[in-house]
Amino acid sequence: MKQVIVLVLLFIASNLVAQNKILEPEYSVAGFFEVPNSGREVFDFNVGWHFYKGAIKGAEAVDFDDSNWDVVTTPHGLELNSTQASGNNHYQGEAWYRKHFTIPEGIGQKKMFIHFEAIMGKSKVWLNGELLAEHFGGYLPFGIDISSKVKKGEKNILSVWADNSDDPNYAPGKPNKRMDFNYFGGIYRDVWLVTTSNTYITNPNYVNKTAGGGLAVHYQNLSEKQVDVIVQADIANDESSINSVLVLYTLKSKDGRVLAKKLEKASIPASSSKQVKTTLKLKQPELWSPKNPYLHNLEVSILTKNKVILDGVKQKIGIRKIEFRGKDGFYLNNKAYEEKLIGSNRHQDYGYIGNALPNSGQWRDAIILKEAGCNVVRAAHYPADPAFMDACDELGLFFIEATPGWQFWNKTNPLFEQRIYEDIKNMVRRDRNRASVLMWEPVLNETRYSESFAKNAHDLVHTEVPGGNAFTVCDGHAIGNKYYDVLYSHPFKRGFYNRLVPNTPENNKADALNYDDEDRCFFTREWGDCVDDWGAQNSPSRCARRWGENAQMVQAIHYANPPYRYTSLEALANTPRQHIGGTLWHGFDHQRGGQPEPFYGGLTDVFRQTKYSYQLFKSQLKPNDDEPFIYIANEMTPFSPSDIPVFTNCEEVRLIKYQRDTLSIRPDREKFKMNSPIAIFKDEFYFADLKNLNRSGKKKFAYLEAQGLIDGEVVVSTKRVPSSRTKKVKLELAHKNISLVANGSDIITIIASVVDENGVVERLNNDVIKFEIEGEGKIIGDQTIMANPVKIHWGTAPLLIQSTTQSGEIKIKASVLEEGINNISRGEISFSSIPARVPLVFTDNPKVKQGLQDKEGNSAESSTVDELKNKVLLLEKELNEIKLKKVDKQQEVFEGGGEH
Incomplete structure (x- = not known):
């Protein structure tokens, strides 16, 4: 027992060190990570855009006067919004961005690309008055080759027209005023300038190559002893003659040790491109998993015959194998995955700035979800920012990637469907090498489409992923679901109920999903929402953080194990292995176009401030996977409920009240299957007890202490103290x-x-x-x-x-x-x-x-004057507090010595 406690304490200590360490995440740029001294240079193109919100003629012209426009930095969302930016009250329409720039010295005759991670809606891009690109869709990247158009040593002007108006001709296509999220607008993701030599590794989103472009990586013969890493690289030669080069493939450990290397010759035709391929054999690979998200560094470089480097890129790859074995469930790296995949959906919507969340914010979102115990995130309802995907790879979060779409299909314009296919291709090409991608959702969310589209979308994913380790998912009741690898479903025959019945084993069994009828795996894409009707949309899941502890506790119980039959943590835990997990709707509160108020069902608010349900999720982490955790969900205010709920991942909870009463709860793990049921101490808090303690001179005892026990030993504890006079x-x-x-x-x-x-x-x-x-x-x-x-x-x-x-x-x-x-x-x-x-x-x-x-x-006022004024005010406060204490004593006397 002592050894177990020591190991737990050591784990806590090491974890605290890790938590306190300042992180400097490495963000991918235009699809790759940087290789030092590779000949490829990347520049941040986000700063210094002249911006105008509205329609204006001639803004693409070089001599257009934008001197009176605002100067902004991307990511930029057209405008700032209050926390009540729902009800379709944000701007929709045209907007213009103009960037004045000079190419950095030393670039010379290099290739130059402008890379847009995303521009909301439809857009056009001009360089020095010449139209170079037109793009439809707001969630995927595109690039522009400006090599022959840019003026070297002179000022250039890049003009961007962006329009987030409703448009049914590309996905999602549905008017914002009827959406369950907001489009927002603008150049809301990063912009980069990328320079390379004239012989270079292409970007998969720039070249239209099936299962090609850039780097494509997959694995064969994977085991704990060895693995074959298959690397395919697409090399372009923009010179007028054939170029015979050397291609260097290097696989490195996280700390930079070379684990495998291969140097091969390649001849790249003039003014063309060629895909080359090799196999790197790796012994004793460190395999990627949510508990051990180990990433290897794969570098591919192009060298001249004299070994002068021309170009080089890096991708962080997690070596892993995914299998869905039907009734046997989910397998990772040839082993049965013993836990349910539990997590949340995610919009990237953030307070005030909407979708214009920078890379650090993307990373923080992933950290917040990981620390909540999530091991999977579902895209809602579009591909995520590349920085969020980087974080999922690095932190060990599985990701279900979805093509843009929500409850809309254009039956009259076939271009709508064709553009969805382009979205699917670009989505897969962008993220096919990522360890975190668990499944692809290439169909539009909750949309009535044709069976032919369903089949085409599924086939397209498998066509675009070399090596075959790709899996598609769609609703189990959807048209064309027979083509898909995994099915979405609740663990019951219906996801939403018009009538709630008691949560009893008999009722749950009577309405359980019939797993005997299907051999494929199931996953619940959205669970937790429970509206009274789709007009009012009142739900025990929808709780604004500011509504306080009673409302937050209703939400937490609803997500954990409500008294009525509904999909919950407990319901998912009771499913067979064939049902591999589910994602909550939703991880974060967010804005909506089709409703007058935001969606409040998140584990946090729009600023990622947590609710009690976040602590519930965090308590589902097993203490051997994370540190022991305990949290008291009672604020000890005059209006706090009489129950004292405690969230913990320990075997037993001990509650010590006011240093005198000791209570204990050991959750019935035979009855409950979820990792950690809520421990609720019924009718144990009364505000009058605090008054009695204060008035009898025992204020120091006025607190609650919760202790978490494992094997009878206290491994974690926390105190809850009522707030006193606000200071x-x-x-x-x-x-x-x-x-x-x-x-x-x-x-x-x-x-x-x-x-x-x-x-x-x-x-x-x-x-x-x-x-x-x-x-x-x-x-x-x-x-x-x-x-x-x-x-x-x-x-x-x-x-x-x-x-x-x-x-x-x-x-x-x-x-x-x-x-x-x-x-x-x-x-x-x-x-x-x-x-x-x-x-x-x-x-x-x-x-x-x-x-x-x-x-x-x-x-x-100046800082010095302000500080002096503040010091004077603090002195006045201190003197007044002494006088107020005398007033307090007088009030006790006036009320009869405090014996009321």
Whole structure:
């Protein structure tokens, strides 16, 4: 037993070290990771776009005057939105972006590509007045070869017209006002400038090659002893003569050790391209899995005969084998996967900025879901940002990738269907090498399409993935489902019920899915939502965080194991191996076009502040896979419920009340199949008990302590203390240990909490917080979207900070809107942004007001004067608190010595 406890404690210690380590994620750029000194250079093209929201004639012309336009940085979502940006109230229409730039010195006669990760809607791109590209669809990348068009040593102008208006001729196609999410708009993902030699490895999204372009990797003969890594590379030669080159394939460990290498000759025809292929044999491979997401570095370089490098790219590959064995369930790396795949759906929608979430935010989303115990994420309802996919590979999150689409099919224009096929091709070509991709969902979500389309979409995925380790999924009741590898279904015969019946074994068995009728595996794509009707859309799952603990607890119980028959963690845990898991609808709250209010069913709000249901999910992690966890879901306020729920992944929960009463619950794991049922101590909290303790001089005993036990030993504990008199504003970085990068695009969230003198959050506070800033950052949003000042909800208020292009210190100050001698004291936090690793190309820099800014964005008083005023106010507060303590004593006397 001592050895087990020591191992658990060592795990906790090592995990805490990992959690406290500052991360600097490596982001893929235009489909690849960088290989140093490879001849390929990548430049950040996000900064310095002149922007105009609206229709305007002639903006593509070189001599067009854009001097009065705003200067913005991409990712950019056309506008900032309040947290109530639902009901189709965001802008739809035309918008223009113009970037003035000069090609960096030293590029010479290199090939040059502009890579757009995504532009919402339809778009056109001009360089120096010449139309070079037209694109339809808002979720996938496209590139433009500007090599022969760009002016070297002179100023160039790249003009982009973007239109997010409703358009039924490409997917999703449905009007935003009837959507269950928002399109938003703009150049909302990254833009890159990529330069290469004239002989180079292509990008799979630029060249139209079936199962080709770029790098394509698959595995054969995989075991724990060895694996064959099959690498296919597409090499272009834009020279006028044949080019005989050497192709170097190198497989490296995570720490850079060479594990396998091969050098082969290749002749690339003039003004053409050629796909080359090799096999790297690897002994004792480190196999990828959610618990061990080990990524190898695969580098492919092109060299001259004299071994001068011409081009080189890297992809991070997770060596793994996926199998769906029907009634035997899901197999990973030739072994039965013993756990259910449980996770959530995800939109990338974020507070204020909509879809324009930078790479660090994409990574933080993945970390948040991973820390919640998720091991799978389903795309809702479009391919995710490449940075999110990078994080899924790195962190060990399976991903179900979906083509854009939601409840719409254009029957009158065949171009709509053809463009979906293009989306499927580009989606698969972009992400076919990723370890995290579990299944492909090439059909449009909840859409009535033809059987021929269903078959074509399935076939297209398998055609585009070399090696065959690809699996498609669609609804089990959908037309054409017979072609698909895995089926979506609830564990019951119906997903939504018009009548809820008690959650009993008899009722569940009577309505259970008939697994005998199907040999394929099942997965539940969306579970948890439970609306009364699709007009009102009230549901026990839809709970705004600010509604407090009672509402949050209703949501958590509904997701865990409700008293009525419904798909839940418990229901999924009771399914046979053939049913491999399910994803909650939804991981995060998000905006919607078709409803007047946001969707509130997330584990977090739009700023990723957690609800009780997040703690529920986190408690499902087994303590041998993660650290022991325990959380008390009762805030001990005058309005808190009498029950004391505790979320934990331990075998037993011990609750100590006020240092006098000890209670214990050991969940019945024979009755319940979910990893960790909620431990609810019934009728154990009464606010009157706190008053009695306070008035009898025993305030120090007024707390709850929950202890988690494994094998009879306490391995984790937590305390819940009621909040006292609100004292100050506390500021914290919600950065998940990812630094703010000084690239002009990066964003970090800061959470302001109102706390008492012991740091306990006052949940019932209704103050309004104003923020001020100085240094190398700017506040996102103002009073027009209720971002600054911002009202406290459930004890906290969020703030978004965007970096400048200069690294340095940033200082944030937060105070209540109207300060007074008895108000809450202000809070302050300082941190620094770090230099960007990718060089920036820009001429015009967005204006940032330096020094402190007040709530209107005007220059505030100097920092020195402000600090002196604050010191005087603090002294006044301290003196007044001494006097207030005398008042407290007087009130006790007036009410009769406190014996009421």
